[in-house]
Amino acid sequence: MTQNGGGFAHTNNWAVLVCASRYWFNYRHMANALGMYRTVKRLGIPDSNIILMLADDAACNSRNKYPGCVFSNKGRHLDLYGDNIEVDYRGYEVTVENFLRVLTGRMDPSVPRSKRLLTDDRSNIFVYMTGHGGNEFLKFQDNEEISAFDIADAFEQMWQKKRYNEIFFMIDTCQATTMYSKFYSPNVLATGSSQIRENSYSHENDNDIGVAVIDSYTHYVLEFMEGINKTSQTTMQDLFDSYDVDKIHSHPGVRTDLFNRDIRHALVTDFFGGVAQAEVLPHTPLEFTMSTNDASEKPHIVPSVDAFPFFEGNTTEPQNAEYGSHDTSLAHPFALQFIADVTSGKSQSNITYRTARAWVSVILLLSLVGWVGSRGR
Amino acid sequence: MDFHVAFPALVAGRLLLAFTSLPEVLNNDHQLSSPLTSYSRLQEGVYLFQQGFDPYSGGPFRHSPLLLSVFSTVFPLTRFTSPILWTICDAVAAWALVQIWRARQNVASSPRDVLIAASYLLNPYIFLPSLAFSTSSLENALCLSALMCASQGRTSAALMAFALLVHLSLPSLVLMFPLLLLLLSSPVSHLVSPRPLSANLRQLYPLSAEFAGYFVALFAMATLVCGNTSWVEKTWGASLLLPDLTPNPGLWWYFFTEMFDHFRPFFLMVFSVHLLIYVAPVCIKYQHDILYATYLLAGVLATFKAYPTLSDPGLFLSMTALFPETYSYLRHPIVTTLLHLHASLLLPLFHSLWLTQGTGNANFFYASTLVFGMANGAALLDAMWAGLRAAVGELKGGYEVVQE
Numbered sequence: 001m002t003q004n005g006g007g008f009a010h011t012n013n014w015a016v017l018v019c020a021s022r023y024w025f026n027y028r029h030m031a032n033a034l035g036m037y038r039t040v041k042r043l044g045i046p047d048s049n050i051i052l053m054l055a056d057d058a059a060c061n062s063r064n065k066y067p068g069c070v071f072s073n074k075g076r077h078l079d080l081y082g083d084n085i086e087v088d089y090r091g092y093e094v095t096v097e098n099f100l101r102v103l104t105g106r107m108d109p110s111v112p113r114s115k116r117l118l119t120d121d122r123s124n125i126f127v128y129m130t131g132h133g134g135n136e137f138l139k140f141q142d143n144e145e146i147s148a149f150d151i152a153d154a155f156e157q158m159w160q161k162k163r164y165n166e167i168f169f170m171i172d173t174c175q176a177t178t179m180y181s182k183f184y185s186p187n188v189l190a191t192g193s194s195q196i197r198e199n200s201y202s203h204e205n206d207n208d209i210g211v212a213v214i215d216s217y218t219h220y221v222l223e224f225m226e227g228i229n230k231t232s233q234t235t236m237q238d239l240f241d242s243y244d245v246d247k248i249h250s251h252p253g254v255r256t257d258l259f260n261r262d263i264r265h266a267l268v269t270d271f272f273g274g275v276a277q278a279e280v281l282p283h284t285p286l287e288f289t290m291s292t293n294d295a296s297e298k299p300h301i302v303p304s305v306d307a308f309p310f311f312e313g314n315t316t317e318p319q320n321a322e323y324g325s326h327d328t329s330l331a332h333p334f335a336l337q338f339i340a341d342v343t344s345g346k347s348q349s350n351i352t353y354r355t356a357r358a359w360v361s362v363i364l365l366l367s368l369v370g371w372v373g374s375r376g377r
Numbered sequence: 378m379d380f381h382v383a384f385p386a387l388v389a390g391r392l393l394l395a396f397t398s399l400p401e402v403l404n405n406d407h408q409l410s411s412p413l414t415s416y417s418r419l420q421e422g423v424y425l426f427q428q429g430f431d432p433y434s435g436g437p438f439r440h441s442p443l444l445l446s447v448f449s450t451v452f453p454l455t456r457f458t459s460p461i462l463w464t465i466c467d468a469v470a471a472w473a474l475v476q477i478w479r480a481r482q483n484v485a486s487s488p489r490d491v492l493i494a495a496s497y498l499l500n501p502y503i504f505l506p507s508l509a510f511s512t513s514s515l516e517n518a519l520c521l522s523a524l525m526c527a528s529q530g531r532t533s534a535a536l537m538a539f540a541l542l543v544h545l546s547l548p549s550l551v552l553m554f555p556l557l558l559l560l561l562s563s564p565v566s567h568l569v570s571p572r573p574l575s576a577n578l579r580q581l582y583p584l585s586a587e588f589a590g591y592f593v594a595l596f597a598m599a600t601l602v603c604g605n606t607s608w609v610e611k612t613w614g615a616s617l618l619l620p621d622l623t624p625n626p627g628l629w630w631y632f633f634t635e636m637f638d639h640f641r642p643f644f645l646m647v648f649s650v651h652l653l654i655y656v657a658p659v660c661i662k663y664q665h666d667i668l669y670a671t672y673l674l675a676g677v678l679a680t681f682k683a684y685p686t687l688s689d690p691g692l693f694l695s696m697t698a699l700f701p702e703t704y705s706y707l708r709h710p711i712v713t714t715l716l717h718l719h720a721s722l723l724l725p726l727f728h729s730l731w732l733t734q735g736t737g738n739a740n741f742f743y744a745s746t747l748v749f750g751m752a753n754g755a756a757l758l759d760a761m762w763a764g765l766r767a768a769v770g771e772l773k774g775g776y777e778v779v780q781e
Contacts (some may be wrong), residue, residue, distance in 0.1 A: 003556070351428070354427075355449070358426070361443070361446040361601045361602045364594075364598050366451075368595075368598075372533045373534045
């Protein structure tokens with residue numbers, strides 16, 4: 001097992017969503033990123049765990065006939081901007097340097113928390129990039145570019161500094177798959193919208209907005225994600241199987257060689273959702289003296305403990321054979337001590353001693369009250 | 378209506394209400410129970426105690442160890458026993474109020490008994506916390522029992538009940554001095570004919586010693602239950618150190634949420650001493666009718682206590698029924714009533730706006746506690762005025778009372 005496990009080893013989810021191009025005619029790139037933003041939020045990743053980088057403001061653009069709104073379909077059915085949005089890097093702050101600083105965490109101390117990627121070695125990160133790209137490069141802001149080597153090195157720095165458990169890298173640009181061709185760090189799953197020497201196409205225009213509102217690849221991915229909710233057991237393999245070359249008009253690619261798990265067992269919500277996973281303590285024989293009195297409609301420390309773990313993979317999983325060895329990492333030391341105390345004999349005598357003291361005290365109290373009452377005067 | 382019919386009817390009505398699902402709804406309401414009196418905390422503490430853990434080592438449990446011992450041994454708190462216990466407490470308190478009235482009027486029974494019992498049992502400030510199973514109802518019952526025994530001249534019983542009360546709720550110590558004086562004088566109404574206190578003050582010493590004796594005995598029993606004295610800081614210390622800033626209808630919590638730590642000890646001292654400064658002046662001024670002094674100090678407690686619930690002003694307002702001779706001298710009863718009505722509507726409204734809906738903030742609830750404080754203050758001031766004004770009586774034309 002690697003240092004980070006894999007399988008059930010992630011405890012938190014982050015998303016880095018980057019739209020690297022500006023200007024009104026790149027509206028669709030903003031809509032791509034916002035569509036992904038809405039999806040990961042819907043599936044449970046909170047704003048505090050999302051870094052949203054939008055190189056231009058489409059919603060409040062003077063050319064926008066629907067101010068404050070960004071739509072991703074013809075007919076404008078769903079506003080992706082709206083209320084409750086947090087854009088972390090906006091406009092000219094979206095640069096190659098800032099993007100790399102976000103990934104590697106090497107920032108000036110004055111940078112606020114909301115602009116930092118505060119991941120740890122149990123974080124799964126979803127990195128989505130969209131814009132204009134080419135063979136092993138992606139254009140930022142129309143004046144600079146990031147290369148595939150830069151991102152690969154950034155991921156390696158993250159691996160060395162234990163800043164991720166698994167990364168899912170998705171990119172929607174022309175010649176997208178070249179961008180992940182240079183990765184060399186473990187636990188990275190990557191997918192792109194088109195192969196080398198192939199363009200990615202936009203999906204549809206809206207007549208009133210006047211520009212293309214979404215890209216094909218992202219549109220079909222989002223459509224697939226519409227069927228996912230927080231409890232969904234859909235796997236990444238299902239996502240990749242849903243790619244339809246005729247509809248997307250390009251050949252999407254997938255890179256799994258760096259990914260340690262079988263993608264047939266990796267859930268979509270492992271990356272897109274903020275699903276909390278409960279770690280159940282291993283089976284210990286707990287005997288709880290359920291007292292005769294009902295003061296425990298209260299927290300009974302529930303030992304329904306031979307429970308199955310709620311994560312995927314209780315079917316196959318050679319990894320789960322190590323379940324036993326994860327005991328110490330799963331159970332918090334205090335909890336173990338508590339269980340040990342309760343089940344040990346010393347607490348039984350403790351309880352009887354306490355009950356005896358309580359009874360003596362009550363008898364004394366009642367006798368005092370009775371004596372005083374009977375005194376009369 | 379005959380007292381012997383009406384009283385059981387009222388108690389039965391209360392019992393029926395207690396057996397509905399209303400208690401679950403009201404259980405965690407911040408106006409009806411405070412961190413010192415909450416039923417869920419009591420259950421938690423009893424459960425922890427029975428599982429062998431020290432309930433005072435954690436956060437929430439702040440009840441007295443005596444309650445811990447009683448409810449974990451002889452009287453388990455279940456869905457059936459709790460309503461019965463709280464109804465019995467209310468019945469005892471109402472009965473005690475009636476007995477105080479009878480002692481004050483020096484009669485065995487009077488036509489007004491039903492009204493007195495109803496003023497306690499039908500007072501929403503009393504029965505709502507009782508339905509929420511807040512232990513402040515127990516405290517009210519003990520307070521009224523102590524006053525009843527004192528009015529009937531039963532010293533030991535009064536002192537025992539009062540020792541239990543102080544044990545459960547430390548701020549009630551404010552009532553000690555007037556209670557002792559009540560034991561030395563009589564509860565019979567002298568508001569309209571004041572004369573200096575005729576009691577022999579030397580007798581205070583043996584009474585105080587007896588009270589101290591009961592108090593120390595209870596302290597010993599409480600320490601026995603716990604095994605150590607860690608409970609003191611958690612229970613009595615809460616009223617003095619204010620560790621828990623859960624919102625309640627009192628005036629302390631908001632003040633201390635926004636206070637810098639540097640000033641905390643000073644203001645804790647100020648607020649605690651504030652309660653004590655009322656004792657001597659009120660007792661001196663109303664020495665002719667000490668029961669009235671007790672009533673006023675109950676009002677002071679209701680307004681300025683550290684962790685009040687609605688039971689405390691409820692006790693004060695219900696005790697108003699004992700002093701009908703003052704009603705015609707109240708200057709602004711309608712204003713007081715409207716303030717109370719206003720506050721009692723505003724408190725749950727702003728609480729829900731702040732904590733349930735989230736469209737308001739703490740200042741909303743704080744404002745409603747200020748209105749509530751004003752309502753209590755108005756009632757207290759009016760009662761103080763009327764108590765003294767009653768001595769002056771009817772005025773001849775052209776005269777005005779400026780100060781008594």
